[in-house]
Amino acid sequence: MTKQELPKIYDFKSTEPRIYAMWEAGGFFKPHNDPNKPGFDPSIKPFVITIPPPNVTGELHIGHPMFVSIEDLMTRYHRMKGFSTLWVPGTDHAGIATQLMVERELLKTDEVTREELGREKFVARTWEWKHKYGSLITNQIRRLGASCDWDRERFTLDEGLSRAVREAFIRLYEKGLIYRGPRLINWSPGLKTAVSDLEVEYSEEQATLYYFKYMIAGSEEFIPVATIRPETILGDTAVAVHPEDERYKKFIGKKVIVPILGREIPVIADEYVSMDFGTGALKITPGHDANDYAIAHRHNLPIISVLDKAAKINENGGQYQGQDRFDCRKNIWADMKAAGLVIKTEPYTTTIPRSQRGGEIVEPMISEQWFVQMESLAKAGLDAVRDGSIKIVPERFEKVYFNWLDNIKDWCISRQLWWGHRIPVWYCPDNHMTVSREDPTQCAACGSKEIRQDEDVLDTWFSSGLWPFSTLGWPEQTPDLKYFYPTTYMETGYDILFFWVARMIMMGIEFTGKAPFNTVYLHGLVRDEIGRKISKTTGNVIDPLVLMDEFGTDALRFTMLVGSTPGNDTNVGPKKVESNRNFANKIWNAGRFVINAIDGLDTGKHTQADNGTRKAQHATWSLADSWIWAKLQTLIRDVERQIQSFQYGQAGQQIYEFIWSDFADWYVEIAKEQMKNEETREQTVVTLVRVFDTCLRLLHPFTPFVTEEVWGHLRNAILESPIADIAKDWPDALIIARFPEPREPEGWEESKLADFTLIQELVRSIRNLRAEKNIAPSKKLAANISAGDKVDLLKQQSAMIAALAGLDSSLLVIQQSLTEKPEDSAAIVVGSVEIYIPLAGTVDLANDKPRLEKELKEAQSHIERLEKLLSSDFANKAPAALVAKEREKLEGYKDTAQKLKTQLK
RNA sequence: GGGCGCUUAGCUCAGUUGGUUAGAGCACUUCGUUUACACCGAAGGGGUCGGGGGUUCGAGUCCCUCAGCGCCCACCA
Numbered sequence: 001m002t003k004q005e006l007p008k009i010y011d012f013k014s015t016e017p018r019i020y021a022m023w024e025a026g027g028f029f030k031p032h033n034d035p036n037k038p039g040f041d042p043s044i045k046p047f048v049i050t051i052p053p054p055n056v057t058g059e060l061h062i063g064h065p066m067f068v069s070i071e072d073l074m075t076r077y078h079r080m081k082g083f084s085t086l087w088v089p090g091t092d093h094a095g096i097a098t099q100l101m102v103e104r105e106l107l108k109t110d111e112v113t114r115e116e117l118g119r120e121k122f123v124a125r126t127w128e129w130k131h132k133y134g135s136l137i138t139n140q141i142r143r144l145g146a147s148c149d150w151d152r153e154r155f156t157l158d159e160g161l162s163r164a165v166r167e168a169f170i171r172l173y174e175k176g177l178i179y180r181g182p183r184l185i186n187w188s189p190g191l192k193t194a195v196s197d198l199e200v201e202y203s204e205e206q207a208t209l210y211y212f213k214y215m216i217a218g219s220e221e222f223i224p225v226a227t228i229r230p231e232t233i234l235g236d237t238a239v240a241v242h243p244e245d246e247r248y249k250k251f252i253g254k255k256v257i258v259p260i261l262g263r264e265i266p267v268i269a270d271e272y273v274s275m276d277f278g279t280g281a282l283k284i285t286p287g288h289d290a291n292d293y294a295i296a297h298r299h300n301l302p303i304i305s306v307l308d309k310a311a312k313i314n315e316n317g318g319q320y321q322g323q324d325r326f327d328c329r330k331n332i333w334a335d336m337k338a339a340g341l342v343i344k345t346e347p348y349t350t351t352i353p354r355s356q357r358g359g360e361i362v363e364p365m366i367s368e369q370w371f372v373q374m375e376s377l378a379k380a381g382l383d384a385v386r387d388g389s390i391k392i393v394p395e396r397f398e399k400v401y402f403n404w405l406d407n408i409k410d411w412c413i414s415r416q417l418w419w420g421h422r423i424p425v426w427y428c429p430d431n432h433m434t435v436s437r438e439d440p441t442q443c444a445a446c447g448s449k450e451i452r453q454d455e456d457v458l459d460t461w462f463s464s465g466l467w468p469f470s471t472l473g474w475p476e477q478t479p480d481l482k483y484f485y486p487t488t489y490m491e492t493g494y495d496i497l498f499f500w501v502a503r504m505i506m507m508g509i510e511f512t513g514k515a516p517f518n519t520v521y522l523h524g525l526v527r528d529e530i531g532r533k534i535s536k537t538t539g540n541v542i543d544p545l546v547l548m549d550e551f552g553t554d555a556l557r558f559t560m561l562v563g564s565t566p567g568n569d570t571n572v573g574p575k576k577v578e579s580n581r582n583f584a585n586k587i588w589n590a591g592r593f594v595i596n597a598i599d600g601l602d603t604g605k606h607t608q609a610d611n612g613t614r615k616a617q618h619a620t621w622s623l624a625d626s627w628i629w630a631k632l633q634t635l636i637r638d639v640e641r642q643i644q645s646f647q648y649g650q651a652g653q654q655i656y657e658f659i660w661s662d663f664a665d666w667y668v669e670i671a672k673e674q675m676k677n678e679e680t681r682e683q684t685v686v687t688l689v690r691v692f693d694t695c696l697r698l699l700h701p702f703t704p705f706v707t708e709e710v711w712g713h714l715r716n717a718i719l720e721s722p723i724a725d726i727a728k729d730w731p732d733a734l735i736i737a738r739f740p741e742p743r744e745p746e747g748w749e750e751s752k753l754a755d756f757t758l759i760q761e762l763v764r765s766i767r768n769l770r771a772e773k774n775i776a777p778s779k780k781l782a783a784n785i786s787a788g789d790k791v792d793l794l795k796q797q798s799a800m801i802a803a804l805a806g807l808d809s810s811l812l813v814i815q816q817s818l819t820e821k822p823e824d825s826a827a828i829v830v831g832s833v834e835i836y837i838p839l840a841g842t843v844d845l846a847n848d849k850p851r852l853e854k855e856l857k858e859a860q861s862h863i864e865r866l867e868k869l870l871s872s873d874f875a876n877k878a879p880a881a882l883v884a885k886e887r888e889k890l891e892g893y894k895d896t897a898q899k900l901k902t903q904l905k
Numbered sequence: 906g907g908g909c910g911c912u913u914a915g916c917u918c919a920g921u922u923g924g925u926u927a928g929a930g931c932a933c934u935u936c937g938u939u940u941a942c943a944c945c946g947a948a949g950g951g952g953u954c955g956g957g958g959g960u961u962c963g964a965g966u967c968c969c970u971c972a973g974c975g976c977c978c979a980c981c982a
Contacts, residue, residue: 008942202979209982226982240982274981282982291980350982396909403908403978494977529917531975551944563918563930568910569976571917579930582944593941645921653919653929668941764948770936771948777937862926869925873962882924 010588012552033084035479047083048487055094060140069560076701080739089148093157099419164470187365189311193416202351209348217255224279231328235306238284243269370414377506394567420457465503468516494522529573551581554703562652591710624670627756766805782811788832831892856900866890
């Protein structure tokens with residue numbers, strides 16, 4: 001492939017699908033060491049991630065690129081490191097979300113509700129939906145470049161995982177950790193199902209506090225009580241006061257009359273009641289309030305439910321029966337007012353419990369549900385993190401995790417939904433329970449054939465909690481499970497630490513005896529360009545598909561990775577993605593340049609030195625060759641260290657800067673010069689190739705598409721060139737190439753770095769002068785250089801300096817010291833080096849003085865600072881090397897200052 | 906009521922064993938279409954690192970404290 005055939009602009013649109021198809025068809029996403037295949041070697045270390053399964057009916061949102069970018073980076077990095085790498089993909093049945101979606105669709109197309117359709121048909125319908133649209137999200141995940149082993153794709157409701165769910169339920173049940181019973185739970189009236197504590201969100205809202213009278217039976221006296229939910233008065237079974245409260249002590253043990261209903265209920269004493277809050281008296285509604293429920297238990301109070309499943313007042317609500325909870329609130333208050341029981345109302349800010357899904361107000365209600373007893377599970381989960389079996393990144397989330405598990409409550413796992421894993425419990429007419437791994441045909445206790453299965457399904461998170469091992473075949477001891485479990489990293493958002501991560505840990509330990517992963521990496525949430533939470537109502541939704549269409553997948557991925565740090569939220573907007581699109585294009589064009597350089601090599605003229613021989617030829621390298629190679633070694637070390645410590649953003653940033661600033665802006669420009677010379681040409685191309693190849697390898701986990709594409713072209717170009725040996729052990733695709741390792745010892749050729757930095761400074765100063773003096777870039781300048789002890793270096797590098805700074809080589813004089821100061825020249829001073837640019841006639845040199853004075857002033861301020869520093873305790877207490885470095889700097893500035901002073905005389 | 910995070914250039918953010926002129930992208934100014942790239946290049950301008958105190962030879966980085974913003978957890982009617 002020659003330059004003409006490669007377009008100037010990287011065409012990600014046609015490249016990405018082609019590259020992905022190539023990877024997938026090539027089997028590159030599969031672990032190279034597969035326990036199901038002959039030749040399996042158990043001693044090879046696996047690296048495993050199970051994907052946080054997206055909702056099967058979901059569509060790509062901006063959160064997906066975040067986790068895919070990170071997990072794919074982790075996966076690709078380890079694959080390139082030689083691990084037998086497996087990223088298990090899959091989807092979640094997402095009970096409520098999916099059911100709602102299908103219900104909505106059903107209503108629209110068929111105008112029937114799910115109840116009208118019936119359970120069996122509805123579930124069938126949902127499966128249809130899943131088959132039809134389930135691949136939408138996985139294809140979108142593919143588009144992000146995810147290198148998952150799609151042959152191992154799983155679904156939480158598929159046969160194997162359903163078996164796992166049933167096994168897990170039964171084991172917990174047999175252990176006595178699962179129980180069923182009426183408890184106060186959070187009820188979602190719209191969805192008509194119980195939800196767990198975690199699914200309730202509390203929002204601060206303006207509400208009204210209603211003050212009213214609880215009349216003492218047979219008396220004109222009353223106890224004032226306040227409530228936010230007057231309709232719950234219907235379910236009151238006591239009024240509680242503090243035992244020490246002088247105001248109400250006399251009423252303890254007496255009866256009060258429930259407004260409107262006229263029931264008599266006791267006045268009780270309980271220390272829970274705070275005397276200095278509200279009226280100091282508390283109405284007790286055990287059926288609809290968690291605290292009241294607890295108090296009722298202490299005092300053996302009856303429990304009255306007044307709401308039905310739709311949150312309408314039930315038969316216990318007397319005349320209000322059938323009213324909606326909020327209508328009842330108004331009506332009962334009006335009636336109480338009429339009865340003279342009302343004291344006052346006042347505005348009040350309080351926390352309102354709302355359903356995480358849909359946002360409706362959730363009601364605490366008594367209901368028959370299934371629970372998992374969490375205490376022992378939580379303890380094991382705590383220990384695993386405490387003893388270091390599991391590490392959480394960033395560490396601060398460990399505290400959050402501990403805090404939650406330390407205060408854990410039993411988990412309500414039953415949901416009154418149809419889409420999900422049905423609870424594997426059957427009842428006979430005598431209400432014997434049969435709990436079974438296989439669907440039973442008769443009651444285990446009485447043999448009755450008339451058994452019916454529990455109507456409820458399990459909380460979606462119950463099956464997700466098994467994900468790291470259920471996807472690998474558990475409860476079967478499959479080869480996959482034996483080799484790939486426990487998995488390595490669990491990467492997900494901090495927002496589901498409790499929902500998912502904690503439960504996977506607890507269930508993993510419970511069922512497999514092992515922590516399901518050794519590291520939890522938590523990423524932050526994606527916010528919009530100015531840091532607002534993304535929501536449909538704000539209208540700031542960012543569609544990743546649009547971003548990919550416009551800027552390419554690599555650009556989006558790089559944006560996600562760079563500038564974000566573990567556990568912190570990230571702002572994303574099109575501008576960032578655009579600048580990273582430019583980066584992809586930069587890589588493309590750097591590639592074009594290198595390929596072009598290879599194509600320029602003349603087969604006849606070049607010896608076929610092999611790679612090893614070239615490696616030994618450092619002595620023949622130019623300063624620039626050594627410099628870029630030395631910087632590359634540092635880069636490799638830094639990137640390795642950063643990836644190991646999960647600083648992916650930093651790693652990406654460093655590679656970016658190396659490619660753009662060091663390689664493209666400096667080395668490539670120098671290479672253009674070096675390639676003009678037959679003697680340095682081949683070596684230059686070899687350096688270009690080796691450095692650029694390393695860059696592509698380093699970058700591949702970040703921006704897989706463009707690196708793979710360019711690398712392919714590069715490889716082809718090399719293989720057809722006289723330096724083909726360089727690529728002779730390269731694999732077919734970059735995705736399976738080895739990740740770079742340092743090739744030289746630390747600190748290799750450090751002196752070259754300093755030498756090159758001096759050249760850079762000189763070149764910059766000359767360019768600066770040109771800019772300041774408004775000298776046309778095309779104008780070649782003459783220069784006299786007094787180089788002092790750098791004379792040999794500058795003489796050797798004169799061609800390079802001339803080329804980079806736009807000097808005329810034939811008018812470039814470099815001497816140790818000039819015999820006399822050139823007239824009519826602008827002077828530049830860098831340390832001991834003085835450069836004179838004759839500018840007579842072109843510019844007015846009279847006004848050159850301020851420039852030099854400014855520089856002198858600057859140098860002097862440095863001298864002052866450094867002298868102060870070096871005369872302080874710093875000189876005695878700081879590491880010697882550091883002190884020496886500062887001394888050297890001081891000498892440099894002194895040189896500069898002194899020379900500038902002479903200039904100014 | 907507890908806990909956590911953030912506060913660094915006009916904007917959005919990096920800056921992990923404390924090391925001495927604090928970085929990037931975008932935006933801005935000037936110049937430039939030199940055969941990798943104008944999705945580019947060159948040269949610039951711009952920051953008392955939220956305030957105060959402390960530890961240290963040395964603090965954006967560690968400790969204390971205050972302030973503002975945000976998040977999580979929590980049973981006060």
